[in-house]
Amino acid sequence: MRAPGIAQVGCRTPIVGCLSLLLLVAVALAVWVWQDSKRGWTVTKLESLLAVEIQVGCDRQHVEAWLDKHEIQHSYWADTTGDRSGHSTMPMLAGLRDEDLSGMVRGWIKGSEANLGFLENGEIRVYFFFDKQGACVGHWVVPFVFSF
Secondary structure (H helix, E strand, O other): OOOOOOOOOOOOHHHHHHHHHHHHHHHHHHHHHHHHHHOOEOHHHHHHHHHHHOOOOOEHHHHHHHHHHOOOEEEEEOOOOOOEEOOEEHHHHOOOOHHHEEEEEEEEEEHHHEOOOOOOEEEEEEEEEEEOOOEEEEEEEEEEEEEO
8 A cells, every 4th residue: 555645656667668678679670671781782783783884785895894893703704605504504594595605704793792682691693695796795693592
């Protein structure tokens, strides 16, 4: 029994404290997820830039300069059958015929720069294909998710 005129204090304080802590954790988690979604390269970001900055018909030097400008590692392959996914070559997967090509440039983005989704690990590869005259006839971007 309490004395008249004295209010009961402290019953709601733990609940308010717990709710405040939960709200703070939820806000921190939301900020972390948002920050993670904005990091590095995404397939969409890469495709968007390629559509604007790399034209069909450009040469290998232009493609390699673009990759250098964006600090994307790359290498040239004269043998377009050297990189495969299953039984298909990369040109085949992009809808091209190996025999029509003189080579390809493969670029790759790894580690934290490859934004494949929340807590996803892997790399983004971009392939540029060149015809017998050395003109770029297309590109193909493919994500490789390793795990979480």
